[in-house]
Amino acid sequence: KNEVEQSPQNLTAQEGEFITINCSYSVGISALHWLQQHPGGGIVSLFMLSSGKKKHGRLIATINIQEKHSSLHITASHPRDSAVYICAVVLTYSGGGADGLTFGKGTHLIIQP
Amino acid sequence: NAGVTQTPKFRVLKTGQSMTLLCAQDMNHEYMYWYRQDPGMGLRLIHYSVGEGTTAKGEVPDGYNVSRLKKQNFLLGLESAAPSQTSVYFCATTTSYGPRHYTFGSGTRLTVV
Numbered sequence: 301k302n303e304v305e306q307s308p309q310n311l312t313a314q315e316g317e318f319i320t321i322n323c324s325y326s327v328g329i330s331a332l333h334w335l336q337q338h339p340g341g342g343i344v345s346l347f348m349l350s351s352g353k354k355k356h357g358r359l360i361a362t363i364n365i366q367e368k369h370s371s372l373h374i375t376a377s378h379p380r381d382s383a384v385y386i387c388a389v390v391l392t393y394s395g396g397g398a399d400g401l402t403f404g405k406g407t408h409l410i411i412q413p
Numbered sequence: 414n415a416g417v418t419q420t421p422k423f424r425v426l427k428t429g430q431s432m433t434l435l436c437a438q439d440m441n442h443e444y445m446y447w448y449r450q451d452p453g454m455g456l457r458l459i460h461y462s463v464g465e466g467t468t469a470k471g472e473v474p475d476g477y478n479v480s481r482l483k484k485q486n487f488l489l490g491l492e493s494a495a496p497s498q499t500s501v502y503f504c505a506t507t508t509s510y511g512p513r514h515y516t517f518g519s520g521t522r523l524t525v526v
Contacts (some may be wrong), residue, residue, distance in 0.1 A: 304455065333515065342519035343503060348512060386455070390513070398463045400446045400471070400505070401515065403455035 303327050306387050306404035314412055319374040321407045323387030326368065333401060334361050334372050335386040343386070346372070377411045384408050416440065419504050419518035420434035422486065426494045426525045434489040434521050436504030442516070444486040446471075449500040450520075456503065462487055462511045463509065 307322045323332070334346040347354050347361040349370065354361050358377075363370040374381055388401040415526040417438045426432055434446060443464050445510060448456040458471030468479045476498060479488045504518040 331513065332469075335515075335517075343505075344518040345515055345517075346441075348514055388456075394418060398461070398509075400448075400458050400461055402450075403457075404453045405453065 304404040321372045323370045328392035329389040331390040337384040429456040436487040442506035
């Protein structure tokens, strides 16, 4: 079962480029999370979305509930943005969210100087 | 520092040995989770707990046991380790109400030889 699909799996770009990572899901959700994981590092929460759009610094996350799709954008990308970006959802049938997140496989982003 | 602390950070076990991973949080979160992360796969839920004294099975519970005797601690046990349990293990916590932002531990890299 692949309830959460991310694309692309791998992305290499030049510093300064505009980056888009996509996430599609096939089931009903109550929330969607974007997470960041640096090589060998822990996992950090970037955004939680249930509708619309959120922005934090150079990062923008959008969600379209009707189309079951979310995007994470990075403007003016920098080598320190190199990381794995993970999309995760809270399923609506998950007992109110008690049984946690369902994760995509992640997008491995490399920003070259 | 406030947050979620996992111990140990690294461990090498021989097949058949046992060990316990500790997740400790000082955020007063009700919900706690153990996930495993394997190459090419999204994080998968092993066990979770919605409060002190309660635990439940996730997607991949076989070979693991858990306990939550105190609200702040969630223990993951491997009674007889197998090479298939070589993985990176993450603990996560969240609240039982309101917007559920997740906080992750820094991970435990376990190798079973």
